[in-house]
Amino acid sequence: MIINMKPDATEEEIRHVIDRIEECNYQSHVISGAERTVIGAVGTNGRRSEIEALQAAPGVETVVAIAHPFKLVSSQLRRTRTVVNVRGVPIGDGEVVVMAGPCSVESREQLMETAHAVCRAGAQMLRGGAYKPRTSPYDFQGLGVEALEFLKEASIETGLPIVTEVMSENDVDVVAEYADMLQIGARNMQNFSLLRRVANVNRPILLKRGPSATIKEWLLAAEYLLSGGNPNVVLCERGIKTFETATRNTLDLAAVALAKELSHLPVIADPSHGTGVRSLVPAASRAAVAIGADGLMIEVHPCPERALSDGPQSLDLRGFADLMESLAAFKPLMEVA
Numbered sequence: 001m002i003i004n005m006k007p008d009a010t011e012e013e014i015r016h017v018i019d020r021i022e023e024c025n026y027q028s029h030v031i032s033g034a035e036r037t038v039i040g041a042v043g044t045n046g047r048r049s050e051i052e053a054l055q056a057a058p059g060v061e062t063v064v065a066i067a068h069p070f071k072l073v074s075s076q077l078r079r080t081r082t083v084v085n086v087r088g089v090p091i092g093d094g095e096v097v098v099m100a101g102p103c104s105v106e107s108r109e110q111l112m113e114t115a116h117a118v119c120r121a122g123a124q125m126l127r128g129g130a131y132k133p134r135t136s137p138y139d140f141q142g143l144g145v146e147a148l149e150f151l152k153e154a155s156i157e158t159g160l161p162i163v164t165e166v167m168s169e170n171d172v173d174v175v176a177e178y179a180d181m182l183q184i185g186a187r188n189m190q191n192f193s194l195l196r197r198v199a200n201v202n203r204p205i206l207l208k209r210g211p212s213a214t215i216k217e218w219l220l221a222a223e224y225l226l227s228g229g230n231p232n233v234v235l236c237e238r239g240i241k242t243f244e245t246a247t248r249n250t251l252d253l254a255a256v257a258l259a260k261e262l263s264h265l266p267v268i269a270d271p272s273h274g275t276g277v278r279s280l281v282p283a284a285s286r287a288a289v290a291i292g293a294d295g296l297m298i299e300v301h302p303c304p305e306r307a308l309s310d311g312p313q314s315l316d317l318r319g320f321a322d323l324m325e326s327l328a329a330f331k332p333l334m335e336v337a
C-alpha cells in the first residue's frame with residue numbers, strides 16, 4: 001500500500017501515519033520528496049483495511065493499493081494451475097469440459113431425455129436446477145429433492161457427474177448428498193454465510209460471477225471458499241449487467257482471460273445466461289473457448305418453447321449436438337493458436 005501525503009502535511013501527521021502502519025503489522029518505508037512525502041506500507045500479514053482507513057487521517061491525500069486483496073486464489077501465490085476433479089472429470093487440465101442440461105429439472109422424462117441426448121453429443125457433465133432463483137415468486141421455483149432424485153438417476157444411467165445449484169444454507173447437506181458439484185448461483189455470489197457453509201463441504205464448487213460483481217469481488221468470493229477449507233473451486237463467467245438491452249446479460253469474455261491471469265483456478269463460461277439468446281449461444285461458446293475458457297455451461301431442453309425457465313436461451317437437442325460438432329471442429333485450430 002502507498003500512502004501519499006498532502007504537500008502541506010506536518011511532521012506530526014507523517015509520524016502518525018508511520019505509527020499506524022507499524023501498529024497494523026506492516027513495515028513503513030518513507031520517501032521524502034521535495035514537495036511531498038510518500039510512505040509505503042510493506043508486508044504480507046498486515047491489516048489491510050485499517051491502512052485503507054488512513055484515507056481519513058489528517059494530512060493524507062490518497063491511499064493506493066499495489067497488491068491484490070486476494071491471496072489463496074492468486075496466481076502469484078500458486079504458480080501451477082489448479083485442476084478440479086469432479087467425480088473423474090478434470091476441469092482445468094487443457095480439455096474443454098461441457099456441462100449441459102436443462103435450466104430447471106421439470107420432470108423425470110424431460111431430464112432423462114435431455115441427459116441421454118447431451119451425453120450422446122459428448123457433454124462430460126449434466127446440469128439441472130432443483131432449487132431455482134427466480135426473479136418473481138410466482139414463477140416455477142424448482143422441484144427440490146424430487147429433482148435431485150431425478151438427477152441422481154440420470155447420472156447413474158449416463159455416467160455423467162451432476163452440477164446443481166444450492167441456494168440456501170439449509171439445503172447444503174441434501175444437495176451435497178446427491179450432487180457431485182455444488183453451484184453457487186450468480187445472485188448468491190456474495191452470500192457470505194452460504195460461501196462459508198459450502199467451504200466446509202467435501203464437494204467441488206462452481207462459483208458463478210454476480211451480475212454486478214467486479215472481477216475483484218468475484219475472486220474475493222472464491223477466497224472465502226479457499227480460506228474456509230475448500231480448494232476445489234471453478235469460476236464461471238455468466239454475463240454481467242450493462243446498459244445493453246438487446247441481450248439478457250453481457251458475456252464478459254475478457255473477464256475469463258483476466259480471471260485466468262489473476263488466479264490459478266479453472267474458469268468456465270456460461271453463454272446461455274451470458275447472452276440470453278439461443279441463436280448467439282454457439283458463437284459465444286466458440287469465443288469463450290478461443291479466449292481460454294476451461295469449460296462451458298450450456299442450457300438444453302427437448303422443447304425450449306415449453307420450458308418452465310430460460311426457454312429463449314436453451315438449445316434444443318439437435319442444436320446442442322450441432323454445437324458440440326462445431327466445437328470439435330474448432331478445437332484443432334485452438335491448438336495451433
Ligand code: PEP
Binds near residue numbers: 184185
Ligand atoms: C442457472 O444456472 O440456471 C442460473 C440460475 O444461473 P445464474 O445464477 O448464473 O443466473
Ligand code: MN
Binds near residue numbers: 103104273299309310
Ligand atoms: Mn437458467
